[in-house]
Amino acid sequence: MTTKLFGEPVRRREDARLISGQGRYLDDLGRHALAAAFVRSPHAHARITGIDVDAALEVDGLVAIYTWEDLPEGVREPLPLLIPHPALTHGRTAYPLAREVVRHVGEPIVMVVARDRYLAEDICSLIEVSYEFLKPVIGLEEAVSGAHLVHEDVPGNVGAHMVQEVPSADGRSALDAISAAPHTLSFRLDIERSASMPLEGKGVYARWDADDQSLRIYSSTQTSTSVRMALAAKLGLPLPKVEVIAPDVGGGFGVKIVHPWPEEVLVPWAARVLGQEVKWTEDRREHFIGSAHERAQVQHVQVGFDGAGRVLGLSVEILHDHGAYTHYGIIVPIITSTQLLGPYRIGAYRVEFSSIYTNTVQVTPYRGAGRPQAAFCMERTMDKIAQHLGLDRTEVRAANFIQPDQFPYDQGMIFQDGRPLIYDSGDYPESLRKLKDLIGWDDFPALRESARADGRRLGIGLGCYVEGTGVGPYEGGHIQITSDGRVHVSTGLTSQGQGHETVFAQIAATELGVPIERVSVVTGDTRRFGYAVGTFASRAAVMSGNAIALACRKVREKALRVAADALEADPRDLEITDGVVHVVGAPAASIPLATVAVLSNPLRYAFDEEAKRATQFATTGSMDRPPVSEGEEPGLEGKDYYSPTRSTFASGMHAAIVETDPDTAEIRILRYAVVHDCGKMINPMLVEGQIHGGVAQGVGGALYEKMVYDDHGQLLNASFMDFLMPYATEVPHIETDHLETPSPLNPLGIKGAGEAGVIPVSAVIAAAIEDAEGFPIDRMPISPSDLHALRRTGR
Amino acid sequence: MYDITLIVNGVPREARVPARRLLSDCLRHDLGLTGTHVGCEHGVCGACTVLLDGEPVRSCLTFAVTVDGREITTVEGLATGGRLSPVQRAFAECHGLQCGFCTPGFLCTTTAFLRENPAPTDEEVLEGISGNLCRCTGYQNIAKSVHRAAELLAEEPS
Numbered sequence: 020m021t022t023k024l025f026g027e028p029v030r031r032r033e034d035a036r037l038i039s040g041q042g043r044y045l046d047d048l049g050r051h052a053l054a055a056a057f058v059r060s061p062h063a064h065a066r067i068t069g070i071d072v073d074a075a076l077e078v079d080g081l082v083a084i085y086t087w088e089d090l091p092e093g094v095r096e097p098l099p100l101l102i103p104h105p106a107l108t109h110g111r112t113a114y115p116l117a118r119e120v121v122r123h124v125g126e127p128i129v130m131v132v133a134r135d136r137y138l139a140e141d142i143c144s145l146i147e148v149s150y151e152f153l154k155p156v157i158g159l160e161e162a163v164s165g166a167h168l169v170h171e172d173v174p175g176n177v178g179a180h181m182v183q184e185v186p187s188a189d190g191r192s193a194l195d196a197i198s199a200a201p202h203t204l205s206f207r208l209d210i211e212r213s214a215s216m217p218l219e220g221k222g223v224y225a226r227w228d229a230d231d232q233s234l235r236i237y238s239s240t241q242t243s244t245s246v247r248m249a250l251a252a253k254l255g256l257p258l259p260k261v262e263v264i265a266p267d268v269g270g271g272f273g274v275k276i277v278h279p280w281p282e283e284v285l286v287p288w289a290a291r292v293l294g295q296e297v298k299w300t301e302d303r304r305e306h307f308i309g310s311a312h313e314r315a316q317v318q319h320v321q322v323g324f325d326g327a328g329r330v331l332g333l334s335v336e337i338l339h340d341h342g343a344y345t346h347y348g349i350i351v352p353i354i355t356s357t358q359l360l361g362p363y364r365i366g367a368y369r370v371e372f373s374s375i376y377t378n379t380v381q382v383t384p385y386r387g388a389g390r391p392q393a394a395f396c397m398e399r400t401m402d403k404i405a406q407h408l409g410l411d412r413t414e415v416r417a418a419n420f421i422q423p424d425q426f427p428y429d430q431g432m433i434f435q436d437g438r439p440l441i442y443d444s445g446d447y448p449e450s451l452r453k454l455k456d457l458i459g460w461d462d463f464p465a466l467r468e469s470a471r472a473d474g475r476r477l478g479i480g481l482g483c484y485v486e487g488t489g490v491g492p493y494e495g496g497h498i499q500i501t502s503d504g505r506v507h508v509s510t511g512l513t514s515q516g517q518g519h520e521t522v523f524a525q526i527a528a529t530e531l532g533v534p535i536e537r538v539s540v541v542t543g544d545t546r547r548f549g550y551a552v553g554t555f556a557s558r559a560a561v562m563s564g565n566a567i568a569l570a571c572r573k574v575r576e577k578a579l580r581v582a583a584d585a586l587e588a589d590p591r592d593l594e595i596t597d598g599v600v601h602v603v604g605a606p607a608a609s610i611p612l613a614t615v616a617v618l619s620n621p622l623r624y625a626f627d628e629e630a631k632r633a634t635q636f637a638t639t640g641s642m643d644r645p646p647v648s649e650g651e652e653p654g655l656e657g658k659d660y661y662s663p664t665r666s667t668f669a670s671g672m673h674a675a676i677v678e679t680d681p682d683t684a685e686i687r688i689l690r691y692a693v694v695h696d697c698g699k700m701i702n703p704m705l706v707e708g709q710i711h712g713g714v715a716q717g718v719g720g721a722l723y724e725k726m727v728y729d730d731h732g733q734l735l736n737a738s739f740m741d742f743l744m745p746y747a748t749e750v751p752h753i754e755t756d757h758l759e760t761p762s763p764l765n766p767l768g769i770k771g772a773g774e775a776g777v778i779p780v781s782a783v784i785a786a787a788i789e790d791a792e793g794f795p796i797d798r799m800p801i802s803p804s805d806l807h808a809l810r811r812t813g814r
Numbered sequence: 815m816y817d818i819t820l821i822v823n824g825v826p827r828e829a830r831v832p833a834r835r836l837l838s839d840c841l842r843h844d845l846g847l848t849g850t851h852v853g854c855e856h857g858v859c860g861a862c863t864v865l866l867d868g869e870p871v872r873s874c875l876t877f878a879v880t881v882d883g884r885e886i887t888t889v890e891g892l893a894t895g896g897r898l899s900p901v902q903r904a905f906a907e908c909h910g911l912q913c914g915f916c917t918p919g920f921l922c923t924t925t926a927f928l929r930e931n932p933a934p935t936d937e938e939v940l941e942g943i944s945g946n947l948c949r950c951t952g953y954q955n956i957a958k959s960v961h962r963a964a965e966l967l968a969e970e971p972s
Contacts, residue, residue, distance in 0.1 A: 040849020
């Protein structure tokens with residue numbers, strides 16, 4: 020293969036349209052569609068006592084108003100609980116429009132359809148909903164007291180409770196190991212809420228074709244195939260009559276994997292009922308109060324360790340704030356529980372979590388999905404052990420690392436995919452060595468001293484993580500080479516900016532030996548590929564990348580078979596270069612893939628010059644065989660699936676140097692270093708981009724972003740003016756280095772990279788601030804005011 | 815309703831709009847120029863940035879009727895004669911975008927910024943793009959793109 024593109028920093032094929040205003044995002048479609056808007060609850064917890072639409076009915080341009088009462092069977096039922104789990108004994112999901120009770124500010128109550136969005140919002144403002152107020156349950160401690168309930172039938176507000184225990188090699192429980200340990204510590208950690216906050220909100224646009232009795236839905240989703248199946252079921256339509264397409268999507272970061280959203284059910288239903296196109300585009304306030312948040316946890320930690328800092332026993336009790344509903348199940352606390360162990364061999368481990376309902380927006384995965392909390396817990400623990408023993412923080416980590424010769428390493432738990440938590444490969448000591456070099460760990464004391472001489476306060480911190488990526492169950496790839504020599508690649512999962520069109524084209528071009536310019540890639544379009552799971556958990560490159568590679572190998576094999584017939588050669592003597600099949604060492608004996616595509620499809624009709632070659636009187640095939648041999652199919656195409664036995668585990672380590680202002684408590688990140696290992700890289704430029712973006716979101720979560728709820732359950736900062744996402748001026752220069760430890764689990768040897776950048780950032784920044792200030796930083800994010808307050812309380 | 819004429823990307827375009835029609839909505843939905851994106855509708859994210867008589871403005875904070883007769887450049891108008899502008903080329907070359915939703919705002923902002931300051935320092939670049947939010951890139955490659963655009967502009971025949 021001369022067309023080697025795997026591993027190269029190939030420029031993105033998506034960019035030509037996106038930099039010229041030719042992208043097609045959800046709200047760019049359906050210019051003449053009717054617009055939907057929603058009346059949402061202004062109260063966190065209330066019983067609806069009446070809905071008065073009289074004034075609204077007068078507005079010219081009104082098309083329809085719907086409340087829960089108006090919804091038919093199927094549509095009116097609660098949204099599905101997407102990931103059931105035995106520990107989720109009290110799973111609760113919302114109705115698409117509130118039925119009797121609202122449980123968070125922002126819950127939709129009435130849908131309005133009107134000629135345009137301005138009118139739809141006017142009409143919403145004329146609809147009067149009356150309420151009987153119920154006591155809102157806000158804050159984890161308030162919720163666990165159980166004094167007031169979010170759901171009347173969920174005692175103590177506990178949706179799920181789960182304990183996992185991994186005894187030590189000699190059979191001791193974590194609690195026994197801790198009490199027998201030479202040293203013990205116990206402490207509490209807090210992490211607040213943030214959110215995915217893609218620049219494009221959610222949106223859905225539906226077209227009902229009455230003549231064809233079919234429905235086409237465009238949705239800004241991370242899973243078009245699953246939206247399709249959910250909607251066919253809810254609307255009672257035959258699956259082949261429903262198509263779902265994810266167009267260009269303006270960022271996802273987790274929130275768009277949840278489905279079907281209320282609007283995703285209601286808009287298509289209304290389009291069908293009204294016989295007209297209907298579109299809803301989420302505005303920013305709706306996104307804050309009507310989608311999902313993540314991160315909030317309280318963790319109580321006990322740890323026992325020896326004099327070298329080796330952890331003999333670790334027990335963590337987690338209170339996880341789930342918001343009002345558990346639409347996405349308990350994946351986030353499960354990931355926290357299982358990924359907490361990071362790159363370490365822990366003597367014995369016990370983790371217990373309670374998933375708690377509060378009258379706030381539901382909690383579902385946001386990039387990292389429970390791992391930032393896990394890394395915060397484990398890395399703060401490592402730092403506290405080092406502090407207690409007076410050891411260097413990197414030494415304590417090194418003392419606990421799983422060693423390169425210990426893979427595959429079984430952590431003895433069940434991971435989020437329901438499969439054993441077995442790490443496939445990694446080299447943690449080498450990562451740490453690279454990180455120490457990159458940040459200059461050993462030279463830092465001198466730097467600190469010279470800064471101190473200038474009256475400046477510096478600190479350094481580090482954090483490690485292991486990330487299970489590429490979770491199953493499967494993804495597929497379809498390849499078609501057409502008679503013009505073009506290669507059409509499709510896969511069912513969706514894209515939100517990762518560059519899939521580029522990396523999947525790199526894989527196809529490399530596998531098939533064709534110029535990348537001839538390859539086009541379609542993702543997230545159920546017309547092209549109906550079976551898929553979705554884009555989340557850093558899985559797209561691993562899952563669809565391998566599926567596409569496998570499909571390409573099938574097509575290549577077929578191309579060589581057909582070409583071998585035509586060239587009267589042995590397929591084993593053939594190779595493909597620049598889209599031409601030729602005999603190795605005899606370049607003159609060759610046939611272009613375009614011609615192979617023609618020959619692979621025996622024809623009766625010659626619709627063009629090329630096609631003539633495959634017609635029945637032109638071919639020279641054997642008269643003893645049918646034109647399409649047994650086991651073959653017409654056409655140069657192929658499909659395959661990749662379904663892994665279990666996840667593949669990427670890893671990384673970050674370090675930062677921060678400066679804290681002695682007077683103003685301003686926190687500035689002076690340097691930020693990342694060492695990252697995601698196995699073999701398909702496109703290092705894109706991997707770097709993923710890391711950059713993740714770190715920036717991590718910096719946001721560490722220093723700026725939190726969802727501020729008051730006691731009444733009002734989200735006080737539901738706008739970009741008050742929810743502070745980092746601008747260019749807040750994100751430090753990010754220095755990166757890579758390690759490539761291939762995964763033995765998949766044909767391409769790759770691991771996921773999407774979420775990695777965000778995972779350890781809060782832990783790293785907390786450690787660096789703690790190092791600068793000399794007192795524990797156990798609650799993140801931290802603002803200058805928070806730091807100032809900590810200084811005053813003398814901690 | 816008001817009849818207005820906007821000179822968009824050099825072409826007079828007529829629209830009939832209510833007084834409250836935002837310029838962003840007028841461009842996107844009345845004129846069909848959907849390259850200008852709306853990320854927050856309260857003037858913070860900068861995705862909707864267009865050039866009004868050459869100066870960057872938030873089209874989500876501008877009523878269409880207030881710019882009747884004025885020159886507006888959107889992302890669709892940055893290329894000239896079918897050739898991408900140096901700023902556009904630089905963003906593609908430096909991987910300065912991921913999902914691409916904020917990109918039109920960054921491209922318009924950068925176009926105006928480099929006209930003011932053709933050879934910015936690192937600090938000036940960060941300052942120049944600090945009114946635009948990006949959730950994907952962590953800004954590293956956007957800053958690189960702005961520097962690269964300055965180089966490409968310097969090479970352009972004036």
